[in-house]
Amino acid sequence: MQSRAELTAKNIIRHELLGLSVDVEWKNGRQQKFSGIVVGESRNMLSVQLVEGKRRFPKAACIFSFKLPNGSCVKVDGAVLVGRPEDRLKRVVRKW
Numbered sequence: 001m002q003s004r005a006e007l008t009a010k011n012i013i014r015h016e017l018l019g020l021s022v023d024v025e026w027k028n029g030r031q032q033k034f035s036g037i038v039v040g041e042s043r044n045m046l047s048v049q050l051v052e053g054k055r056r057f058p059k060a061a062c063i064f065s066f067k068l069p070n071g072s073c074v075k076v077d078g079a080v081l082v083g084r085p086e087d088r089l090k091r092v093v094r095k096w
Contacts, residue, residue, distance in 0.1 A: 009068070009074045012068070013076070013080055013081065018039065019037065019038065021037055021067040022046075022048060022066050022067070023035045023064070025062065025063050026061060026063075027062060034055065036048040036051070036055075042084075043082070043083060044058055044059055045057065046062075046064070060079050061078065062078040063075060063076070064076050064078055
């Protein structure tokens, strides 16, 4: 039986993202991709600690691939994540 607090692909939008490993790619087709750990989140930006330092990415302009604690990888369009972290809990999410 799954615990309510367990992070899965279905509940990642309603879960805390801080501390997760992430790969960031741009929607507009830029070749460069970034990998790091999420260290901060605001309404429109996600802060990621990279090897070369901390960098902020606009949520709406990127696609994020989060590595979950169970080892699986989930790709999320940043437009779905736009909004304050505490307000994402209140938002109704359609099933895909």
